[in-house]
Amino acid sequence: MLDAEYARALATFADEVSCLRDWLHNDALPLWFEVGYDRQGGGFFERIELEGTPSVTDNRRARVQPRQIYCFAAAGGRKALVDWRELVQLGFSWFERVYRRDDAFFGSVASPSGEMIDDSFDLYNQAFALFALSHLAVSIPEQKALMEQKARDLLGALKTEYAHPEAGFQEGRPVKLPLCSNPHMHLFEACLAWEASAADPTPWTASADEIANLAMTRFIDRETGALREFFDRDWTPFPGDSGRIVEPGHQFEWAWLLTRWGNARNAPEAIAAAKRLFEIGVEHGICEERQVVFMGLFDDFSISDHVARLWPQTEWLKASAALALISNGEQRTYYLRQAVRAAGALRKFLATDIAGLWYDKLPPSGQFVKEPVPASSLYHILCSIYEVDDTLKQLR
Ligand SMILES: O=P(O)(O)OC[C@H]1O[C@@H](O)[C@@H](O)[C@@H](O)[C@@H]1O
Numbered sequence: 007m008l009d010a011e012y013a014r015a016l017a018t019f020a021d022e023v024s025c026l027r028d029w030l031h032n033d034a035l036p037l038w039f040e041v042g043y044d045r046q047g048g049g050f051f052e053r054i055e056l057e058g059t060p061s062v063t064d065n066r067r068a069r070v071q072p073r074q075i076y077c078f079a080a081a082g083g084r085k086a087l088v089d090w091r092e093l094v095q096l097g098f099s100w101f102e103r104v105y106r107r108d109d110a111f112f113g114s115v116a117s118p119s120g121e122m123i124d125d126s127f128d129l130y131n132q133a134f135a136l137f138a139l140s141h142l143a144v145s146i147p148e149q150k151a152l153m154e155q156k157a158r159d160l161l162g163a164l165k166t167e168y169a170h171p172e173a174g175f176q177e178g179r180p181v182k183l184p185l186c187s188n189p190h191m192h193l194f195e196a197c198l199a200w201e202a203s204a205a206d207p208t209p210w211t212a213s214a215d216e217i218a219n220l221a222m223t224r225f226i227d228r229e230t231g232a233l234r235e236f237f238d239r240d241w242t243p244f245p246g247d248s249g250r251i252v253e254p255g256h257q258f259e260w261a262w263l264l265t266r267w268g269n270a271r272n273a274p275e276a277i278a279a280a281k282r283l284f285e286i287g288v289e290h291g292i293c294e295e296r297q298v299v300f301m302g303l304f305d306d307f308s309i310s311d312h313v314a315r316l317w318p319q320t321e322w323l324k325a326s327a328a329l330a331l332i333s334n335g336e337q338r339t340y341y342l343r344q345a346v347r348a349a350g351a352l353r354k355f356l357a358t359d360i361a362g363l364w365y366d367k368l369p370p371s372g373q374f375v376k377e378p379v380p381a382s383s384l385y386h387i388l389c390s391i392y393e394v395d396d397t398l399k400q401l402r
Pocket residue numbers: 069188259317380382383
C-alpha cells in the first residue's frame with residue numbers, strides 16, 4: 007500500500023518537475039537572456055514589463071546583479087543556454103565597476119545608467135556577491151583561482167570589520183539595530199556553495215558552521231521552534247512587534263539550508279530543527295483558500311501579513327524536496343506530496359499571458375497584482391527547479 011502511494015506521489019512529483027523544467031528552459035531563460043540584460047548601457051534590468059519589454063527607468067538594486075549572474079551561470083553549467091559565458095562576464099564586470107566601493111564592500115543601489123546612488127553597506131548584498139563569485143568559479147574554471155581570492159578577501163573583510171562579538175555579523179558600523187537573520191541565511195547559502203567548490207574550503211566550512219549554530223541557538227525560539235527575523239545587539243529578540251515577526255517563507259528557506267547542512271555534518275539536531283521549521287510553515291503559513299504561502303506571522307502564529315509573494319512558494323518547494331531526499335517510508339511520501347502542493351502554488355504565479363514571466367504578489371482578493379516582473383525572483387525560481395530536478399534524479 008505504502009509503495010503504491012509512494013509511487014503515485016513520485017509520479018506526480020515527476021510530472022511537476024518536468025512541467026517546471028520545460029517552462030524554465032523553453033520560456034523563461036530565452037526571454038530573460040534576450041530582454042533581461044541592458045546590452046547598451048550594461049547591467050541586468052531590475053524588472054520586465056508584463057508585455058515583455060524591459061522596465062528601463064528602474065534603479066537597480068545590488069542584489070539583483072549577482073542573482074542574475076548565478077542564474078545564467080547555473081543554467082549554462084547545465085547546458086540550458088549556449089552563449090551564456092559572455093553575458094555572465096559582462097554582468098560581473100558591470101557589477102564590480104558600478105557597486106564596488108573604495109573599501110572591500112559593495113554598495114546598494116545604482117541608477118539605470120550605472121552611477122551608484124546609494125553606496126551604503128548592507129550585509130545582504132555582500133552575501134549575494136559571495137554567492138555569484140562561487141558560481142562564476144564553478145562555471146568558468148579558468149577564473150576559479152581569481153574568483154576564490156576575491157571571495158576570500160570579501161569574507162575576510164566582513165570578519166575583520168563587521169564580526170559580532172558572539173557570532174555572526176553586525177548590520178553596520180557603528181552598530182546598527184536590529185540585527186537580522188535574513189542576510190545570515192544568504193551568507194550561509196554562499197558559504198555552502200563555496201564549501202562545495204573552493205580549493206580550500208576551510209574558511210567556508212567554519213563560517214557555515216558558525217551561522218548554522220547561531221541559527222539553532224539564537225534565531226530559532228527554543229520554545230516554539232520558529233525562526234525570527236530581528237534581534238537586539240546581544241541576539242535576543244528585538245523589542246516590540248518587529249522582534250515577533252516570523253516569516254513562513256524563511257521557515258522554509260532555513261529548513262532547506264539546515265537540512266543540507268545537517269545532512270552533510272551528520273547533525274540530527276539540525277534536521278530536527280529543519281523539520282520543525284517546515285511544520286510551522288505548513289501548519290501556519292499556508293492560506294487555505296489560495297493554497298499559497300503568505301508573507302508574515304507573529305511569534306504566536308497569528309497572521310501579520312496576508313499577501314503572498316512568489317518567492318516563498320519556491321522555498322516551500324526546495325524544503326519539501328530536501329526533506330524528501332533525507333527521509334524514508336511514509337515521511338518521504340509526505341514530503342513529496344508537499345513538494346507537489348508547492349509546485350502547484352508556484353505554477354499559479356507563472357501563469358502570465360507571456361510565458362516566461364511571473365506575477366509577484368497575490369493579495370487575499372485572489373487577484374494577482376498586475377505590475378512589472380521583478381528580476382530578483384528568477385534566482386528563487388531557477389534554484390528551486392534545479393533542486394527538484396536533482397532530487398528527482400536521486401530518487402529514481
Ligand atoms: O524581495 P526580493 O528582492 O525579490 O527578494 C526576495 C526575497 O528573497 C528571500 O530569500 C529573502 O531574502 C527575502 O527577504 C527577500 O525579500
